[in-house]
Amino acid sequence: MIPYGRQSISEDDIAAVVDVLRSDFITQGPRIEFFERVVADYCGVGHAVAVSNGTAALHLACLAANLGPGDTLWTSPNTFVASANCALYCGANVDFVDIDPLTYNLSVDALETKLEAAAATATLPSVVIPVHFAGLSCDMERIGALAQRYGFTVIEDASHAIGGRYRDRPVGSCEFSSMATFSFHPVKIVTTGEGGMVVTNDDELAERLRTLRTHGITRDPQRMGGADDAPWYYELIELGYNYRITDIQAALGASQMTRINEFVDRRHERAERYIRLLDELPVRCQQLSADARSAYHLFVIELERHDRAKVFAAMREADIGVNVHYIPVHLQPLYRERGFNRGDFLNAEAYYERAITLPLYPDFTEEEQDEVAARLAGILEARG
Numbered sequence: 001m002i003p004y005g006r007q008s009i010s011e012d013d014i015a016a017v018v019d020v021l022r023s024d025f026i027t028q029g030p031r032i033e034f035f036e037r038v039v040a041d042y043c044g045v046g047h048a049v050a051v052s053n054g055t056a057a058l059h060l061a062c063l064a065a066n067l068g069p070g071d072t073l074w075t076s077p078n079t080f081v082a083s084a085n086c087a088l089y090c091g092a093n094v095d096f097v098d099i100d101p102l103t104y105n106l107s108v109d110a111l112e113t114k115l116e117a118a119a120a121t122a123t124l125p126s127v128v129i130p131v132h133f134a135g136l137s138c139d140m141e142r143i144g145a146l147a148q149r150y151g152f153t154v155i156e157d158a159s160h161a162i163g164g165r166y167r168d169r170p171v172g173s174c175e176f177s178s179m180a181t182f183s184f185h186p187v188k189i190v191t192t193g194e195g196g197m198v199v200t201n202d203d204e205l206a207e208r209l210r211t212l213r214t215h216g217i218t219r220d221p222q223r224m225g226g227a228d229d230a231p232w233y234y235e236l237i238e239l240g241y242n243y244r245i246t247d248i249q250a251a252l253g254a255s256q257m258t259r260i261n262e263f264v265d266r267r268h269e270r271a272e273r274y275i276r277l278l279d280e281l282p283v284r285c286q287q288l289s290a291d292a293r294s295a296y297h298l299f300v301i302e303l304e305r306h307d308r309a310k311v312f313a314a315m316r317e318a319d320i321g322v323n324v325h326y327i328p329v330h331l332q333p334l335y336r337e338r339g340f341n342r343g344d345f346l347n348a349e350a351y352y353e354r355a356i357t358l359p360l361y362p363d364f365t366e367e368e369q370d371e372v373a374a375r376l377a378g379i380l381e382a383r384g
């Protein structure tokens with residue numbers, strides 16, 4: 001089976017992990033800070049806080065933004081469930097903003113309209129999470145301007161997009177947001193097995209994130225109320241979690257980061273080749289924006305006239321690991337229970353009905369890609 005995504009692990013990655021296993025610290029050691037420095041420098045951002053996975057990164061970012069009961073978070077329905085669940089973890093409400101039918105990213109026009117209506121009824125969100133779907137940055141400058149006007153915090157869910165660019169700066173620079181989060185799951189751009197990160201330019205948010213990822217404990221005398229200055233003394237100053245990453249994972253991540261540009265370039269080569277190979281077929285590809293360079297986490301197509309379930313089954317039958325990204329989050333039972341229904345976000349629903357994700361990863365060969373394209377062409381013709 002050709003998978004839809006998979007990690008690329010080098011001998012150097014393996015050696016980096018083995019080195020940690022032979023060292024004094026396999027967690028809470030020096031590799032974590034090093035990995036954080038590497039990612040912060042790559043993104044051109046002040047702080048990076050590594051955590052156990054991308055979901056934990058979103059959860060902590062919401063907590064650091066003071067999201068809580070009575071607040072509402074808005075995100076895209078075309079995303080992985082974690083982009084919305086992070087609000088529920090904080091006791092906050094979730095609402096969605098429909099997608100643009102061409103880029104499949106949260107529509108900034110729909111966001112603006114919804115914000116105007118919410119301002120009139122005093123139901124503005126406190127946090128908005130734009131998701132850089134498939135690796136393509138949202139229109140962050142406009143979202144940042146709306147955040148200023150309406151007073152909400154922007155957390156970018158950049159799980160798909162490390163290595164991508166927006167307006168000549170790396171995704172994760174946080175030029176138009178408070179924080180951005182990454183996931184290092186094996187199908188993502190770089191991997192640590194499981195892992196995630198929050199990046200920010202705000203010193204206070206960074207400090208809060210570091211405290212929250214390790215139970216809410218501080219050893220900083222300036223932040224402790226107690227008079228005890230014993231060397232073992234620490235204080236629990238708010239309720240946090242154990243969301244730490246290990247040094248084993250951080251070493252893998254830092255080693256992977258040495259090849260991030262190569263990974264993204266290879267994804268681009270394959271994606272551009274897909275666009276040529278599929279040119280004559282009745283499918284539509286994601287529309288790219290002139291001011292962004294996608295990291296190409298996913299290569300998604302929309303079928304213009306074929307039954308998605310049949311094409312999906314025929315591709316799987318041919319041992320090609322196609323997938324679907326995403327079932328609109330508001331249609332999940334958990335969100336339907338919270339009052340959402342079919343028809344609430346029509347563009348996301350219409351896109352979902354026609355969407356298929358084709359294989360794309362750094363080590364995906366031309367031969368494999370030719371096979372995927374030929375199979376798809378054959379299936380679409382047979383069912384034309």
Ligand SMILES: *Cc1c(COP(=O)(O)O)cnc(C)c1O
Pocket residue numbers: 053054055056079080082083131157159160183184185194195196
């Ligand atoms: C992968 C992903 C996450 C969650 O990351 P994990 O590391 O799997 O917890 C969150 N949001 C989006 C959009 C993702 O693709």
